[in-house]
Amino acid sequence: MFERFHNRTARVAVVGLGYVGLPLAVALAASGYEVVGIDLDPAKIEAVNQGRSYIADVTDTDLLVQATRLRATSDYAVLGQCDAVSICLPTPLDSKRQPDVSSILASGQEIARHLHPGLLVVLESTSYPGTTTGLLLPILEAVAQLHGWRVGEAFYVAFSPERVDPGRTDWTIQTTPKIIAGVTENCLAAVQAYYGPVFDTLVPVSSPSTAEMAKLFENTFRFVNISLVNELLLMCDRLGLDCWEVLDAAATKPFGFTRFTPGPGVGGPCIPVDPHFLAWKMKSTDAEARFIELAGRINAEMPRFWVQKVQDALNDAGKALRGSRVLVLGASYKPDVADARESPVVDILHRLLQKGAEARYHDPYILSLAEMGVPLTAVADLEGEVQKADCVVITTAHSVYDWASIAHSATILVDTRFIMKHGS
Ligand SMILES: NC(=O)c1ccc[n+]([C@@H]2O[C@H](COP(=O)([O-])OP(=O)(O)OC[C@H]3O[C@@H](n4cnc5c(N)ncnc54)[C@H](O)[C@@H]3O)[C@@H](O)[C@H]2O)c1
Numbered sequence: 001m002f003e004r005f006h007n008r009t010a011r012v013a014v015v016g017l018g019y020v021g022l023p024l025a026v027a028l029a030a031s032g033y034e035v036v037g038i039d040l041d042p043a044k045i046e047a048v049n050q051g052r053s054y055i056a057d058v059t060d061t062d063l064l065v066q067a068t069r070l071r072a073t074s075d076y077a078v079l080g081q082c083d084a085v086s087i088c089l090p091t092p093l094d095s096k097r098q099p100d101v102s103s104i105l106a107s108g109q110e111i112a113r114h115l116h117p118g119l120l121v122v123l124e125s126t127s128y129p130g131t132t133t134g135l136l137l138p139i140l141e142a143v144a145q146l147h148g149w150r151v152g153e154a155f156y157v158a159f160s161p162e163r164v165d166p167g168r169t170d171w172t173i174q175t176t177p178k179i180i181a182g183v184t185e186n187c188l189a190a191v192q193a194y195y196g197p198v199f200d201t202l203v204p205v206s207s208p209s210t211a212e213m214a215k216l217f218e219n220t221f222r223f224v225n226i227s228l229v230n231e232l233l234l235m236c237d238r239l240g241l242d243c244w245e246v247l248d249a250a251a252t253k254p255f256g257f258t259r260f261t262p263g264p265g266v267g268g269p270c271i272p273v274d275p276h277f278l279a280w281k282m283k284s285t286d287a288e289a290r291f292i293e294l295a296g297r298i299n300a301e302m303p304r305f306w307v308q309k310v311q312d313a314l315n316d317a318g319k320a321l322r323g324s325r326v327l328v329l330g331a332s333y334k335p336d337v338a339d340a341r342e343s344p345v346v347d348i349l350h351r352l353l354q355k356g357a358e359a360r361y362h363d364p365y366i367l368s369l370a371e372m373g374v375p376l377t378a379v380a381d382l383e384g385e386v387q388k389a390d391c392v393v394i395t396t397a398h399s400v401y402d403w404a405s406i407a408h409s410a411t412i413l414v415d416t417r418f419i420m421k422h423g424s
Contacts, residue, residue, distance in 0.1 A: 001083045001118040005193040008032030010083040012194070015107050017044050017072060019269070019339070020124060020162045021088030022055045027173045028086075029066035031197045036082070037072040048072035056337060057166055079114035084122065084194045087111075087136075088162065091125045092273060099128055099277050101135060108139035115143050120156040120190045123208075126215055126274050128281040132159040132208035133183060152184030158191035159208035161215035166337045177201040181211040219274040220292060225260045226271070227295035230302050233262035237305075244421040264395050264416040265302040265344025267333025272299065272342045303347035306416050307355070310391055313412045319390055322356030327389035329406070330396020331363040331378070338365035345395045346372045360385065364400055386410055394419055 004010035010033050014025040017039040025048075029035045039045055047054050049072055051064040063070065079085055089103040104125060111121060121140060123132050137157050144155060151157055160180045164173055178199040182188030188204055195202055205211050229247070236243035243262060251259045266272045275296070279289040311321045333343040340346060345361070346369065352359035353374075360379050361369070368377045379385045383405075386392055392410040397417050407413060407420060415421075 001120070002190070002193050004083055005197070008197060010034070010194070011036070011081055013038055013079055013082045013085040014088060015039075015076075015085060015111070016088040016090070016103075016125075017041075017048060018088065018090065019055055019057075019166055020164055021086075022048070022053070022058050023164055023173050024086060024088060024124070024162070025070055026058055026062050026066055027198055029069040033069065035066075035070045036078045037070065038074065038076055038078065039072060040074055042074065045072040045074060055166075057164070076110040076114055079111060079119065080116060083118060084120040084190075085111060086122045086124050086160075088124045090269070091127050091277070092269070093276055097276055098280050101127060101131065104131070104136060105139070108136050112140050112143040115140055115149070115155060117149060117154045120158065120187075120194055122158045122160050122191055122194070124160055124162045126161060126219070126270065126277070127212060128216070128277040129209040129212045130281070131212060132157065132181075137183060152182075152186040156187040156190035157183040157208075158187050159211045160191060160195065161211055163215075163218070166339065167334065174198065175200050177203050179203045179205060179211045179214055181205045181208045183208060213278075216274050216278045219271050220278060220289075222260075223266060223271050223275045223299070224291050224295045225258065226263075226266050227298040229260040229262045230265075231298050234298075234301070234305060244418050261418070263302070263344075263418075264306050264348060266299045267341070267343040267345070268339065269341045272296075299344075300347075303344050303351060306348060306393070306414065307351040310352070310357075310393055310414050311355070313414055314391055317390075317412060321352070323358060324390040325358045325360070325388060326352050326391045326393060327379070327385050328352070328359065328361040328393045328395050329363075329401065330394070330398050331361050331366040331369060332396050332398075335397045336365070336399055340366045340369060340372055343372070343396075346374055348393070348395060349374050349376065363396065364398060383409070 012028055012033045013036045014021045015038045017037040025035050025037045037048055051060055051067055053060050053063055089107055092100050094100040123136055149155055160178060163176050180191045180202050182191055233243045236246060250257055275292040279292045282289045314321055314324050328349060331340050331345045349359055361376060362382050363378050386406055386409045391412040393414045394417050397419055403419050
């Protein structure tokens with residue numbers, strides 16, 4: 001198996017062909033492996049097999065170039081012929097805001113059914129410290145024990161957190177350093193051999209739990225700092241100060257300061273979610289993740305703050321929010337991605353509708369918000385809608401927007417992204 005990684009004759013699998021799994025599958029194929037993607041969604045399987053991408057960071061050409069080395073299926077039996085499998089399954093929060101690891105459990109059982117000597121299993125999904133050794137490994141060992149297979153000897157288990165940042169072009173999946181950790185020394189050697197040809201820099205750490213914690217800390221760092229800069233905005237607002245000017249001034253310090261940007265809140269499948277994995281884990285040890293709880297409260301306050309700004313701006317123009325036509329620009333959680341998961345814009349729209357505003361939204365990538373519980377579809381005529389709106393709210397800085405023209409046509413503009421301050 002080590003030899004097959006080395007000379008790239010290995011067959012490998014990626015379970016979950018979403019935002020993380022599809023780019024990884026393409027990168028594995030590009031480095032020479034024969035790759036099979038496993039997903040439950042027939043539409044994704046068909047798209048991959050026909051060379052049609054549904055993820056912005058992967059082009060149709062990327063899929064077509066790798067067509068001879070990359071295919072997709074729903075059948076886990078292909079693992080019987082594989083040397084490695086990377087698990088890229090969703091790890092959302094459940095209705096109680098607790099980690100939902102059900103897809104890792106379900107998939108782990110499928111992988112266990114096809115476990116065989118020489119197979120390396122790498123978990124990529126973000127999860128709480130202890131997931132790889134405490135949740136995934138026991139599922140595999142339950143089957144392995146029946147055959148007398150031991151981890152690190154007959155089969156291998158590792159964790160390597162995914163750091164992909166959808167829409168980013170300066171750092172790619174290959175150039176972003178990749179943390180790796182094995183359950184045993186041999187497991188680490190196996191994942192090193194597997195990922196060595198794929199990623200420019202591997203960062204080995206001593207245990208899967210260390211790697212799991214590092215991933216959660218990276219995202220908690222962003223979560224807490226975004227909340228801090230959002231609180232700066234709330235404080236500047238109270239004190240009548242220009243938050244952007246304050247930030248510009250502070251950011252001239254050449255050391256010891258990292259600039260974050262205030263906005264409508266925090267969204268996406270990772271930053272607002274992952275810190276709660278850590279908070280949940282800490283609760284299980286009777287400890288509190290205090291920064292995370294506080295940051296969550298501040299970030300959650302931002303949609304209410306911005307809706308109040310809309311109300312105030314309309315009031316200054318002699319209008320009530322109730323009955324006013326409010327156009328929200330951008331529903332996704334960040335520019336140029338078709339992803340509204342945990343987007344604070346959903347909360348803003350809910351609040352506007354609750355207050356009786358005639359709220360509508362435009363987003364070139366998100367044509368309906370029904371799935372997110374907002375009974376709205378995107379308006380099509382951007383120019384006409386901007387002109388007709390009593391108030392336009394900038395929520396996502398999609399690059400297709402012509403800000404100068406929007407600023408020129410809008411009667412009232414509320415700019416949650418400070419576009420008019422920094423221009424893009
Ligand atoms: N999206 C990001 O920007 C990002 C970045 C870094 C890390 N992550 C982490 O990576 C993991 C995957 O996230 P994602 O955004 O790619 O998720 P996603 O929802 O885009 O994709 C998950 C895929 O898994 C499939 N799936 C679900 N259950 C399955 C099963 N039992 N067997 C086979 N396929 C199954 C789904 O059909 C879907 O295609 C999560 O843990 C996430 O936190 C995501």
